Amino acid sequence: MELPGCYWWWPVVLVLVHFGMNGCFGCWEQERIALLQLKASIDHASEYDFSVWNLSNKVSDCCEWERVKCNITTGRVIQLTLNGTLGPWSREDRGRWYFNASMFLPFEELQYLDLSSNSIPGWVPNEGFERFSALSKLEVVHLDFNHFNNSILQSFSGTIALLKELDLRYNNLNGSIHIQDFKAFNNLEELYLGRNYINDFVTTEDSNSLSKLQVLDLSGNNFNARILKSLAVFPSLKRLNIGGNNLEGSYTTKELGALNNLEQLYLDDSSIDNSFLHKVGVMNSLKVLSVQYCNLNGSLPAQRKLQEIQLSSNNFEGMLPSCMANLTSLQVLDLSNNHFTGNIARSRLPSLTSLEHLYLSNNDFLIPATMSTFSNLSNLKDLLGMLPTWLGNMSGLTELVMAKNQLEGPIPIELCKLVRLRFLDLSENNLSGSTPSCFNSSYITSVYLNKNWLSGPIPCAFKNNSNLVTLNLRDNLLIGSIPDWIGNLSSLSILLLRENHLEGTIPHCLSNITLMASTQKPIFRGYELLLATYQIRMPYYVDWNHVGYFVTVVSQTDEAEFTTKNRIDSYNGDILNYMFGIDLSCNKLVGEIPPQLGMMSTIRAMNLSHNNLTGPIPTTFSNLKLMESLDLSYNNLSGKIPPELTEITFLAVFSVAHNNLSGTTPERKNQFGTFGESSYEGNPLLCGPPLHDCTKIGPPSTKLVDHDGEDGGSFIDMDVFYITFLVVYITALLGLVAVLYINPYWCRAWFNFIEVCIDNCYCFVVVHYRKLFNFRLA
Numbered sequence: 001m002e003l004p005g006c007y008w009w010w011p012v013v014l015v016l017v018h019f020g021m022n023g024c025f026g027c028w029e030q031e032r033i034a035l036l037q038l039k040a041s042i043d044h045a046s047e048y049d050f051s052v053w054n055l056s057n058k059v060s061d062c063c064e065w066e067r068v069k070c071n072i073t074t075g076r077v078i079q080l081t082l083n084g085t086l087g088p089w090s091r092e093d094r095g096r097w098y099f100n101a102s103m104f105l106p107f108e109e110l111q112y113l114d115l116s117s118n119s120i121p122g123w124v125p126n127e128g129f130e131r132f133s134a135l136s137k138l139e140v141v142h143l144d145f146n147h148f149n150n151s152i153l154q155s156f157s158g159t160i161a162l163l164k165e166l167d168l169r170y171n172n173l174n175g176s177i178h179i180q181d182f183k184a185f186n187n188l189e190e191l192y193l194g195r196n197y198i199n200d201f202v203t204t205e206d207s208n209s210l211s212k213l214q215v216l217d218l219s220g221n222n223f224n225a226r227i228l229k230s231l232a233v234f235p236s237l238k239r240l241n242i243g244g245n246n247l248e249g250s251y252t253t254k255e256l257g258a259l260n261n262l263e264q265l266y267l268d269d270s271s272i273d274n275s276f277l278h279k280v281g282v283m284n285s286l287k288v289l290s291v292q293y294c295n296l297n298g299s300l301p302a303q304r305k306l307q308e309i310q311l312s313s314n315n316f317e318g319m320l321p322s323c324m325a326n327l328t329s330l331q332v333l334d335l336s337n338n339h340f341t342g343n344i345a346r347s348r349l350p351s352l353t354s355l356e357h358l359y360l361s362n363n364d365f366l367i368p369a370t371m372s373t374f375s376n377l378s379n380l381k382d383l384l385g386m387l388p389t390w391l392g393n394m395s396g397l398t399e400l401v402m403a404k405n406q407l408e409g410p411i412p413i414e415l416c417k418l419v420r421l422r423f424l425d426l427s428e429n430n431l432s433g434s435t436p437s438c439f440n441s442s443y444i445t446s447v448y449l450n451k452n453w454l455s456g457p458i459p460c461a462f463k464n465n466s467n468l469v470t471l472n473l474r475d476n477l478l479i480g481s482i483p484d485w486i487g488n489l490s491s492l493s494i495l496l497l498r499e500n501h502l503e504g505t506i507p508h509c510l511s512n513i514t515l516m517a518s519t520q521k522p523i524f525r526g527y528e529l530l531l532a533t534y535q536i537r538m539p540y541y542v543d544w545n546h547v548g549y550f551v552t553v554v555s556q557t558d559e560a561e562f563t564t565k566n567r568i569d570s571y572n573g574d575i576l577n578y579m580f581g582i583d584l585s586c587n588k589l590v591g592e593i594p595p596q597l598g599m600m601s602t603i604r605a606m607n608l609s610h611n612n613l614t615g616p617i618p619t620t621f622s623n624l625k626l627m628e629s630l631d632l633s634y635n636n637l638s639g640k641i642p643p644e645l646t647e648i649t650f651l652a653v654f655s656v657a658h659n660n661l662s663g664t665t666p667e668r669k670n671q672f673g674t675f676g677e678s679s680y681e682g683n684p685l686l687c688g689p690p691l692h693d694c695t696k697i698g699p700p701s702t703k704l705v706d707h708d709g710e711d712g713g714s715f716i717d718m719d720v721f722y723i724t725f726l727v728v729y730i731t732a733l734l735g736l737v738a739v740l741y742i743n744p745y746w747c748r749a750w751f752n753f754i755e756v757c758i759d760n761c762y763c764f765v766v767v768h769y770r771k772l773f774n775f776r777l778a
């Protein structure tokens with residue numbers, strides 16, 4: 001009799017059979033062997049960390065090996081990420097890895113293969129890409145940064161039915177390519193051919209090849225104006241990058257109208273006709289248009305559906321045209337680095353209420369000099385090109401960059417309506433008054449208000465702001481003390497308060513700043529990113545998918561100045577993990593340096609120079625193990641330099657010059673062996689290398705300190721010395737008083753001199769000089 005319960009064990013049998021086939025390791029035997037063969041084929045495998053690819057290793061499940069990804073249910077390998085691992089990248093071919101298709105055929109379920117950045121010179125005869133049609137599940141193949149030439153296209157024979165993405169950027173493709181070359185790729189959706197030497201793409205209407213193509217990258221080749229016309233045959237094309245080519249020549253509206261499904265067009269760094277933008281209106285579906293670094297100065301694009309316009313770094317000039325008002329769908333507008341003039345407030349920008357990202361920096365939005373005298377009349381506010389109050393209506397703004405214009409007047413309280421703002425840069429304008437305290441975006445990560453004329457205390461607007469990463473208030477006229485709440489800004493990484501008139505002591509709680517990479521990644525705009533990726537200045541290098549909005553504002557950054565030594569070039573890419581620091585230099589801070597600052601263990605740079613700090617250098621500073629730059633110069637610090645400082649082994653810049661430090665200089669070991677006299681000069685009581693020897697019979701001043709006998713007996717009789725000194729001093733003083741009394745001119749000169757000495761902060765003088773000078777120009 002059959003009981004329904006007898007069927008319960010069938011699934012168990014199936015599971016057992018399944019594991020039996022897989023050798024109980026979850027990873028298929030044939031695939032493990034193939035992986036080991038692959039490893040054996042690499043000349044320098046040990047250099048590229050294939051350590052776990054090893055049978056004797058206890059991780060015998062090859063699905064756990066690095067660069068391998070399996071389907072969890074079938075245990076079959078579906079992804080191989082072998083980029084940057086198959087070197088060596090020597091100039092000669094010896095030891096280089098040649099592509100061998102047979103090695104990949106055991107991975108029958110492979111979907112994703114990345115062989116990029118391997119300088120692969122070619123393939124083994126009869127083992128080329130023609131055999132790839134056996135890999136019927138393949139969807140993505142990355143072959144960028146290798147040395148393949150045009151023959152690779154023909155070598156893909158048969159069809160690779162599922163292949164959706166092929167990346168051949170940075171190879172040696174040249175001359176012309178033909179649409180027939182792509183007949184193996186019926187279903188290709190994304191094709192990247194950027195950064196090769198191709199000059200023509202021959203297409204025919206009747207071809208079925210590439211009929212599903214949606215994304216095409218032809219940037220950085222040798223194409224000419226013909227290319228745009230030949231692309232009309234791709235009916236599904238949505239995103240096209242043909243930047244970095246010479247596209248000069250005229251286009252008819254019919255030719256451009258044929259690209260009527262195109263949604264994103266990138267032409268950055270190309271030469272192109274001034275009339276081009278005028279005609280893009282015929283591309284009905286266009287939403288994103290990027291035409292940066294193209295020397296354009298003609299008309300602006302007029303196309304209602306545009307959501308993003310990137311026109312930075314061109315030669316546009318004059319007022320913003322009124323047709324801008326019709327771009328009502330616009331979310332991103334970048335007009336930075338041009339020569340636009342006139343009053344933004346009176347332009348049509350205010351009607352663009354959908355804007356989320358607005359970049360207008362480095363233009364000449366300017367106020368006529370003769371009218372600036374009326375700047376205190378509030379009804380003239382907008383007329384005079386002050387920071388426009390209508391910004392308050394763009395409540396969706398998340399990024400606002402208007403640096404380097406001539407904006408005047410106070411920051412309007414309308415800015416407080418921008419509650420979504422994440423990035424605010426109004427630096428290098430002529431803004432004055434105090435920052436509105438209502439300013440209240442809890443999302444804000446970066447604030448740049450440096451190089452303005454802002455006064456009053458440090459704005460409490462940023463109090464309690466847990467997302468703030470960068471606060472740059474350098475070079476203003478801020479007064480008062482550094483508020484304690486700064487210590488509560490839990491994400492703060494960069495605090496720049498240099499060149500203000502801040503007083504009081506450094507708050508202990510500054511050490512509460514964690515100076516750690518916050519979980520909330522801040523947006524680093526062009527100039528910051530530029531610092532990290534300055535070697536890829538050309539925008540078409542940038543993978544738009546990954547970088548997101550990227551504005552290249554070519555400018556020297558405060559951070560660059562602030563950063564230490566020449567390490568900037570090693571900040572490759574992940575700048576966030578490196579840049580932590582505080583700059584309080586050139587203020588009027590007094591009191592002792594709080595020893596608690598020694599708890600900021602992740603700090604990389606600290607500049608407290610040009611203040612009136614007193615007391616000793618805290619011994620706790622030796623905990624600042626990651627510190628690369630420490631500048632305590634031009635203060636009144638006294639006592640000994642803690643010898644423990646030599647434990648800071650990353651230190652590259654160190655200065656305690658011009659203080660009242662005494663005793664011996666730190667031992668010349670580790671980084672301290674590299675610091676010269678300039679790091680210590682201006683401390684009369686300090687001795688030891690690289691300054692003069694402490695034991696040597698030095699100048700009298702050295703001997704004076706040692707009167708407590710530490711250094712053995714005195715060399716001259718101190719009583720005689722004091723009496724002589726006193727007599728000479730009194731004589732000189734009487735002489736001076738007599739001269740000043742007799743000659744009124746010298747008297748005035750003397751008191752002027754004294755006045756300057758009282759302002760003994762050198763920076764104070766410099767700042768005022770600069771401000772006065774600017775003021776007189778305005």
Ligand SMILES: *[C@@H]1O[C@H](CO)[C@@H](O)[C@H](O)[C@H]1NC(C)=O
Nearest residue numbers: 081082083084085114116117
């Ligand atoms: C390989 O590419 C991945 C993703 O594109 C990247 O994260 C990784 O760093 C690359 N590895 C090497 C060794 O280049």
Ligand SMILES: *[C@@H]1O[C@H](CO)[C@@H](O)[C@H](O)[C@H]1NC(C)=O
Nearest residue numbers: 037100101102103124125127
């Ligand atoms: C290509 O790979 C297959 C499979 O691993 C191997 O048998 C063959 O010898 C390789 N060919 C060359 C020339 O290395």
Ligand SMILES: *[C@@H]1O[C@H](CO)[C@@H](O)[C@H](O)[C@H]1NC(C)=O
Nearest residue numbers: 274296297298299315316317
């Ligand atoms: C653009 O610049 C060129 C050369 O500087 C000049 O001849 C031309 O008049 C300018 N066009 C416009 C519209 O400003």
Ligand SMILES: *[C@@H]1O[C@H](CO)[C@@H](O)[C@H](O)[C@H]1NC(C)=O
Nearest residue numbers: 302321322323324325326327
């Ligand atoms: C804006 O669009 C309206 C309606 O389509 C049109 O009449 C007007 O001419 C456009 N304005 C400009 C300056 O292009």
Ligand SMILES: *[C@@H]1O[C@H](CO)[C@@H](O)[C@H](O)[C@H]1NC(C)=O
Nearest residue numbers: 417419437438439440441442
């Ligand atoms: C800040 O803005 C939010 C949202 O608009 C509001 O609810 C909150 O009351 C504001 N806080 C202050 C201190 O103005």
Ligand SMILES: *[C@@H]1O[C@H](CO)[C@@H](O)[C@H](O)[C@H]1NC(C)=O
Nearest residue numbers: 498585586607609629631653
């Ligand atoms: C510290 O600040 C002063 C004045 O602002 C500047 O001159 C100096 O170069 C800075 N030091 C370092 C190491 O950046």
